[in-house]
Amino acid sequence: MVKVHEEKAGEKKRESEPNCEQHRREVQARNDAVEYSSRGQWVSQNHTHRAMWVFCRGAPVWRAGHFLEKRKKGRTAFREQQDGFIVPQAIWKPPKAIRGGIPVCFPQFGNLGSLEQHGFARNRFWSLDNDPSPLPPANNQSSVDLILKSTEEDLKTWPRRFELRLRVSLSAGKLTLIPRVRNTDSRQFSFTFALRNYLSVSDISEVRIEGLETLDYFDNLMQSNQIKMRKERFTEQADAITFDGEIDRVYLSTPTKIAIIDHEKKRTFVLRKVGMPDAVVWNPWDKKAKALSDLGDEDYKTMLCVDSASVENTIALKPYEEWKGHQEISTVSSSYCSGQLDPSMVLYGFR
Numbered sequence: 001m002v003k004v005h006e007e008k009a010g011e012k013k014r015e016s017e018p019n020c021e022q023h024r025r026e027v028q029a030r031n032d033a034v035e036y037s038s039r040g041q042w043v044s045q046n047h048t049h050r051a052m053w054v055f056c057r058g059a060p061v062w063r064a065g066h067f068l069e070k071r072k073k074g075r076t077a078f079r080e081q082q083d084g085f086i087v088p089q090a091i092w093k094p095p096k097a098i099r100g101g102i103p104v105c106f107p108q109f110g111n112l113g114s115l116e117q118h119g120f121a122r123n124r125f126w127s128l129d130n131d132p133s134p135l136p137p138a139n140n141q142s143s144v145d146l147i148l149k150s151t152e153e154d155l156k157t158w159p160r161r162f163e164l165r166l167r168v169s170l171s172a173g174k175l176t177l178i179p180r181v182r183n184t185d186s187r188q189f190s191f192t193f194a195l196r197n198y199l200s201v202s203d204i205s206e207v208r209i210e211g212l213e214t215l216d217y218f219d220n221l222m223q224s225n226q227i228k229m230r231k232e233r234f235t236e237q238a239d240a241i242t243f244d245g246e247i248d249r250v251y252l253s254t255p256t257k258i259a260i261i262d263h264e265k266k267r268t269f270v271l272r273k274v275g276m277p278d279a280v281v282w283n284p285w286d287k288k289a290k291a292l293s294d295l296g297d298e299d300y301k302t303m304l305c306v307d308s309a310s311v312e313n314t315i316a317l318k319p320y321e322e323w324k325g326h327q328e329i330s331t332v333s334s335s336y337c338s339g340q341l342d343p344s345m346v347l348y349g350f351r
């Protein structure tokens with residue numbers, strides 16, 4: 001297990017037990033560079049000069065373009081280039097989840113159960129997975145395999161034994177996450193799940209989501225009790241989702257591709273997901289941003305969460321069964337010249 005220490009000015013500390021060393025070397029051999037950063041992330045770089053940072057706590061990740069060049073110029077320049085959003089004043093100390101990247105919500109999404117909000121997985125230290133089989137090795141990709149197993153402590157609040165694996169791979173212009181949950185218990189259990197994608201946008205008022213129009217959704221803002229809320233369905237009437245206030249919705253049974261179009265940046269995120277039929281769209285807007293201690297007052301303007309999720313229907317696993325999901329986020333340049341703002345091009349014109 002890799003223990004990540006909190007950053008103190010200029011200090012880089014880490015502890016790794018011997019069984020992690022081999023995996024670390026293997027990961028290192030597969031990638032151009034893997035290292036610990038000051039906050040205990042794995043930094044993985046590939047020849048395309050893109051990078052992903054995988055935190056062992058809560059396993060969120062994010063990636064950036066032109067990392068190598070920008071790195072020399074310091075953090076601010078680097079942040080401008082990032083695709084994933086991480087809050088500058090994010091709290092790195094457990095038990096608070098890191099606000100940013102792609103936290104894994106398991107075994108519960110939101111308050112849909114008796115556990116802490118969004119489940120405990122995002123607050124735990126994950127280990128490097130020495131045996132990610134039967135997933136084939138990721139070719140021509142930088143990848144890291146992580147695992148989280150139920151602990152005796154977790155069993156007190158959620159008495160089901162499980163193994164949650166996550167493969168994170170980066171290839172040119174594409175970040176792929178493959179989450180897997182195995183029931184290692186002697187009885188069936190079920191869970192809800194989400195990959196909470198914090199996306200970095202230029203200006204939330206200039207962003208549009210295509211692919212969710214006409215769908216039914218649950219509105220978390222309509223009911224304080226989310227369990228009651230699950231029963232009430234609304235239907236999206238807008239041609240596309242745009243933003244002028246707080247939003248917290250679970251769109252149900254969405255298409256596998258969703259496009260998040262950032263007009264100002266002329267960039268489109270294409271989210272492709274399998275095994276996670278729902279999509280959560282969340283932006284806290286100004287009032288809620290002020291109320292969240294780990295979010296700057298203005299941060300809501302440059303972030304948007306669009307999650308791959310399985311919320312309406314729980315995922316049920318019999319003993320020793322495994323569930324596997326798949327998510328890809330790619331970025332494409334969108335401009336009127338290229339025609340890529342045409343919704344059908346965005347959703348169906350790219351592979």
Ligand SMILES: O=P(O)(O)OC[C@H]1O[C@H](O)[C@H](O)[C@@H](O)[C@@H]1O
Binds near residue numbers: 110117118220280
């Ligand atoms: O602050 P977090 O625990 O990360 O949750 C962020 C948000 O996630 C969800 O979409 C919930 O419905 C919201 O009520 C919550 O504020």
